[in-house]
Amino acid sequence: MTDTPQRTRPLRVLAAMSGGVDSAVAAARAAEAGHDVTGVHLALSANPQSFRTGARGCCTIEDSRDARRAADVIGIPFYVWDLADRFREDVVEDFVAEYEAGRTPNPCLRCNEKIKFAALLDKALALGFDAVCTGHYAKVILREDGTRELHRASDLAKDQSYVLGVLDDRQLAHAMFPLGDTVTTKEEIRAEAERRGLAVAKKPDSHDICFIADGDTQGFLAKRLGKAEGDIVDESGAKVGTHEGAYGFTIGQRKGLRIGTPAPDGKPRYVLDISPVTNTVTVGPADSLDVGALTAIRPRWCGAAPTGPGAYTAQLRAHGDETEVTAELVGEELRVRFAEPVRGVAPGQAVVLYDGTRVVGSATIATTERATADVA
Missing domain, CATH: 2.30.30.280 (Adenine nucleotide alpha hydrolases-like domains)
Known part of the structure; x- marks a missing residue:
């Protein structure tokens, strides 16, 4: 197997630049590898000031300016693309609807699925680009038979494969993650950015939901739902x-x-x-709260769908631990049973299955089954 199939020849690469340090270094690495890179910042709010303010997110005017300055330093063309309407419909409104239905969604997964590797990728391919590059910490591996696999990043502490578990074969074929190939800590990424002269080297990471300006999710929902x-x-x-x-x-x-x-x-x-x-x-x-099993819907596979029951590990949160499970696809539903009871499992969350470091796929939790004494 070989890592990063995009390195077999120079490609036309569209680098999604949020204005943060990770995406800036990813774009710089792609350009340094000899690819023809163009930077693009996604304008995701019709009113950027209504999203996060300061150096905290990926949706502000300040962030777009930081991304442009980074592109200038790298020496690549740069554009701002307006995807605000698509983001509002596919991510924000979906987020509100899920909470209204009593579920707990993950907007980052939805953004990766619907925006960065759907709307953005479709537009990139239509314009003749070969790949979309992002600052996610994950790896795409090309197997000898030509198929691609999504794997955890070499630095497991920074791994973001969970929020990429919604990507399918076609999307993986055009995905580039330059930060996932080597064991690189965040401190080393910042040091690299500083060596490259990128002003975002010391910019704080964003941790909260980018479209909730003050971080008050309950207040945001109350304004929308009353x-x-x-x-x-x-x-x-x-x-x-x-x-x-x-x-x-x-x-x-x-x-x-x-x-x-x-x-x-x-x-x-x-x-x-x-x-x-x-x-x-x-x-x-x-x-x-102990859950022994769950049923998940809308499965998405990073490769061929599994056949029959199998043993995997599962991750239930972006920064959660892995847990041993058996899983089986029954019709359009994924049935998952835990080797040991787990807690805090909510409908609307994503369950992502792994085979070692390889991401098998993901699905949205629909129902849970309370653990009983016979669940070991």
Whole structure:
């Protein structure tokens, strides 16, 4: 097997430049490798000031200027492409709709699937580009039979393959991740950026949702969905409190419940279930969060779909640990059973399957099954 198939010959590469240090160094590495690189910044908000402000995100005027300055230093052409309408429809509105339905979405996965490797890639290919380059930490490996695989980055501490688990064969064939090939820490990336004269070398990373300007997800949803008072109940159905919108809660949440009635055993309570139909939030003890199995829908495979049941590891959050599972595709549903119970699994999250470091694929969690005593 060989890494990064794009290196077999010089390619026309469109480098998505967010204005951060990772994408700037990725573009610089692609250009240094001899590719014909053009930088592009995605304008994802019709009003950039309504998204994150300061050096925190990827959607501000400041970020577009940082990206342009980096492109100038690298010596590549640079453009700004307006994808605000597509982003609002495919990412922001989807995010709101998922929460309204009582699910917990990951907007970064949706952005990678619908924007960076769909809208952006389609436009790039139509303009004659061969690949889209981003600053994600992951690897594309070309096998001898010509197929491509998505793998974890060499630096597992920075690995971002989870949010790329939505990419299919066609998208992987045109994806380039220059930061995933070598064991490189973030400090080394910043040092490299400084050596290259890139002003973003010391720019802080963005961690929050880019389209929620103040980081207040509940406040953002309240403005979009309005207040909807409902009951907080325990597992027996007894009312223990009230809320102003079920969308403001996530499975496994402990803080901010504002329950006046203490639990009989005096222990903390967690969100166990969110019902948008009855506008009810159910809370209970931590051990009631244990999940033994799940069913996921809308599977997407980074290669051929698996046949029959198989043993894998699964990741349930962008920065979560792997856990051993058995998984089987039944019709259009992915059935996953955990070797050991896991907690805090919420419908709407993505489950990403791995075979070693290889990303097998991902699916959206639809339902969960509470762990029982016979789940080992």
